[in-house]
Amino acid sequence: MSPAALPALNIGELQALLRRREVAPKMVIEALHDRITEVDGKIGAYLSFDFEAAIKEAEKADVNLPLGGIPIALKDIISVARQPCTCGSKILANYKAIYDATVVKKLRAAGAIPFGKMNMDEFAMGSSTENSSMQLTHNPWDLSRVPGGSSGGSAAAVAADQAIAALGTDTGGSIRQPAALSGVVGLKPTYGRVSRFGLTAFASSLDQVGPLTKTVRDNALIMTAIAGHDPEDTTCLDQPVPDYTANLERDLKGMRLGLPKEYMIEGIDAQVKAAVDGALMQLQSLGAEIVEVSLPHTDYSIAVYYILATAEASANLARFDGVRYGYRAENPIDLLDLYGRTRGEGFGPEVKRRIILGTYVLSSGYYDAYYLRAQKVRELIRQDFAKAFEKVDALVSPTSPVPAFKIGERTADPLQMYLADIFTNAGNLAGICGISIPCGFAKVDGKKLPIGLQLQGKALDEARIFQIAYAYEQSTEWHKEKPKA
Ligand code: GLN
Numbered sequence: 001m002s003p004a005a006l007p008a009l010n011i012g013e014l015q016a017l018l019r020r021r022e023v024a025p026k027m028v029i030e031a032l033h034d035r036i037t038e039v040d041g042k043i044g045a046y047l048s049f050d051f052e053a054a055i056k057e058a059e060k061a062d063v064n065l066p067l068g069g070i071p072i073a074l075k076d077i078i079s080v081a082r083q084p085c086t087c088g089s090k091i092l093a094n095y096k097a098i099y100d101a102t103v104v105k106k107l108r109a110a111g112a113i114p115f116g117k118m119n120m121d122e123f124a125m126g127s128s129t130e131n132s133s134m135q136l137t138h139n140p141w142d143l144s145r146v147p148g149g150s151s152g153g154s155a156a157a158v159a160a161d162q163a164i165a166a167l168g169t170d171t172g173g174s175i176r177q178p179a180a181l182s183g184v185v186g187l188k189p190t191y192g193r194v195s196r197f198g199l200t201a202f203a204s205s206l207d208q209v210g211p212l213t214k215t216v217r218d219n220a221l222i223m224t225a226i227a228g229h230d231p232e233d234t235t236c237l238d239q240p241v242p243d244y245t246a247n248l249e250r251d252l253k254g255m256r257l258g259l260p261k262e263y264m265i266e267g268i269d270a271q272v273k274a275a276v277d278g279a280l281m282q283l284q285s286l287g288a289e290i291v292e293v294s295l296p297h298t299d300y301s302i303a304v305y306y307i308l309a310t311a312e313a314s315a316n317l318a319r320f321d322g323v324r325y326g327y328r329a330e331n332p333i334d335l336l337d338l339y340g341r342t343r344g345e346g347f348g349p350e351v352k353r354r355i356i357l358g359t360y361v362l363s364s365g366y367y368d369a370y371y372l373r374a375q376k377v378r379e380l381i382r383q384d385f386a387k388a389f390e391k392v393d394a395l396v397s398p399t400s401p402v403p404a405f406k407i408g409e410r411t412a413d414p415l416q417m418y419l420a421d422i423f424t425n426a427g428n429l430a431g432i433c434g435i436s437i438p439c440g441f442a443k444v445d446g447k448k449l450p451i452g453l454q455l456q457g458k459a460l461d462e463a464r465i466f467q468i469a470y471a472y473e474q475s476t477e478w479h480k481e482k483p484k485a
Contacts, residue, residue: 006031007161008482011070011218014164018063018070025058025069028164029115032071036116036162044137045147045157047076048084049116057113065111067225072107073116073166075154077124078209079198080104080114087200088122088132088150091346092326101198102230103167103209110225118166119153122348123317124174124202126150127420130411131350138407139182140483142447145404148178148420154212155182159450159483165213165222169199171206172305173399173424176436179212180399180452183438185219185469185479186212188424190459191431192237194223195230203312204235206305206428215479216437216470220244223462242463248470252286255468257455258293258392263423269402275440275451276398279472283396286471293392295384300377301426302418307361307374308429313351314358320346353414378429385430389458394465397423399436399452403444423454433457437469438478448481 001017006028009017017023033051040046054071061069074080077087079097081104086092104114121131129137129152137152139145140160147156151168155178158166168175170188179186187210194209201207211222224245229238259280264273280290322328322342329341347355361370388395401422410416427434439453453472457465473479 003027003031004034007035007164009164010214011067011165011221012215014070018068025061025063025113026055028069029054029058029071029113032115032162039160040162042138042143043140043156043160043162044135045118045153045160045162047086047117047119047134047153050083054113054115061113062111066221067107068111069113070111071113071115071164072222073118073154073157073163074104074114075120075151075166075168076117077120077169077200078103078167080117084117085200086134088120088134089347089351090133090327091320091342095326099198102195102232103226104198106226112225116157116163118151118157121150121152122351123200123313124150124169124171125313125350125354127173127177127417128405128410129153130407131348133348136407139404141183141449142404145406145449146181148181148400148404150174151212152178155179155184155186158182158184158212158214161482165211165218167209168212169207169209170428171203171309172428173421175210175212176399176424176434176452176454177420179436181404181450183450183481183483184212184214185216185435185437186210187219187223187435187462188427188433189223189227189462190433192235193227193433193460193462195233195236197230197232201316203309204316205312206309216466216473217245217248219435220248220466239460244463244466247463247467250467252283252288252468252471255288256392257283257288257290257468258388258395259290260295260298260388260395260397261292262295262298263397267401268398269442271442272398272400272402272451275442276453279439279453280396282475283468283472286475288468290396291392293388293395295388295426297377297380297384298426301381301429302422304374304377304381305421305425305429306357306418307370308378310354310358311362311371312358314355314362317351317355350414381426382430385432385458394468395456397454399423399454403442403449403451427456432459433462433465435465435469437473440478441481
């Protein structure tokens with residue numbers, strides 16, 4: 001196989017070549033490097049990579065380990081020792097991580113090679129990667145459009161065959177929505193399934209790390225490596241980790257899938273609706289039964305999410321004050337001036353908006369009216385899902401109401417941007433798991449734009465949504481299509 005063909009392979013394909021010694025791990029890193037040099041000028045997915053370090057690790061990689069010799073790219077909010085970790089923010093532009101995140105340690109233990117730090121919305125706040133303070137990332141299917149966000153660099157790199165697989169983070173949709181808009185597979189694990197130690201916190205009751213991959217099997221493979229208890233993260237569940245690849249081949253006979261009636265709303269793009277309808281028929285033909293379910297508090301989820309996420313962000317981001325981390329304003333006249341100017345100069349406009357909103361909803365006069373009330377409605381949203389999962393094995397819906405939108409189209413109106421997560425953020429509020437898989441294409445301005453199907457499962461039911469996703473994927477051809485160079 002010519003080295004130039006390697007970046008287009010998935011983990012499974014690459015693993016077979018590595019284990020037969022037809023390809024050395026070092027060749028894969030070199031081939032990716034060439035590919036990045038060739039296309040990333042147009043895409044803008046990478047913020048940094050350490051080629052020398054990756055080559056060194058490749059030279060001693062054990063290809064018989066579960067992810068032996070496989071390079072994996074990381075959203076630039078996940079710490080890799082001695083490498084930059086900018087979080088897409090000027091305030092951390094020159095910051096280097098001092099230790100490996102637990103997920104990075106686990107990837108290394110499984111034989112994988114961390115390679116590349118990927119662009120993202122600043123501190124993971126956004127749905128288009130346009131809030132990055134560093135650069136724009138373009139959708140590989142149409143360079144005038146966004147890749148989704150906030151894990152847009154991770155999604156675009158996997159879609160453009162500049163990365164074999166990547167990790168992202170999902171607080172309200174930031175893995176699933178860019179996976180949908182860029183045409184890859186993205187999983188948000190159950191809250192607490194994957195350690196967040198070494199991940200810069202945005203909203204601690206919602207954040208999860210998860211894989212973005214070319215196939216469902218690749219995704220299950222990475223999850224098997226990164227999931228599990230971590231004494232360094234007290235929110236991390238102490239539950240056994242199954243081999244998520246073990247039951248992928250099971251059929252869907254008798255599987256009950258719920259279609260939330262509140263999700264098939266007006267305002268869904270007609271081509272997205274048609275693709276999801278087609279996927280529902282396909283799932284039925286595979287033996288699944290589709291039943292209508294209700295999630296009555298759906299209408300409140302965006303409001304609740306943006307109260308709780310901003311409240312938590314305002315507390316988490318207080319640490320960036322110019323004293324311990326990153327950027328520090330020059331020649332302060334006193335401590336308050338140091339804090340004020342460091343944060344004023346270091347944070348971008350969306351991050352400031354969130355901190356101000358979050359501080360407001362937590363302030364003594366408004367705490368009961370906003371924060372406390374949002375917590376109560378969050379519980380109702382959680383109960384909606386619990387009731388639905390009494391009747392069905394998983395929920396099925398579009399991932400995003402629209403395909404990739406134009407760069408610049410939604411930046412002037414934050415509310416429009418917030419609505420990009422309308423089908424994903426309730427899953428974070430409820431703490432359940434969800435996956436987005438390719439289910440078709442929209443044709444817009446003569447370009448093909450990917451459409452994502454979301455499957456959500458109850459807490460710790462990743463194996464089941466992987467099984468449904470795999471059965472669907474194997475019976476369709478969508479995941480085999482690639483964006484034109
Ligand atoms: N788009 C949502 C937000 O801006 C979700 C982001 C995320 O999941 N990190 O908060």
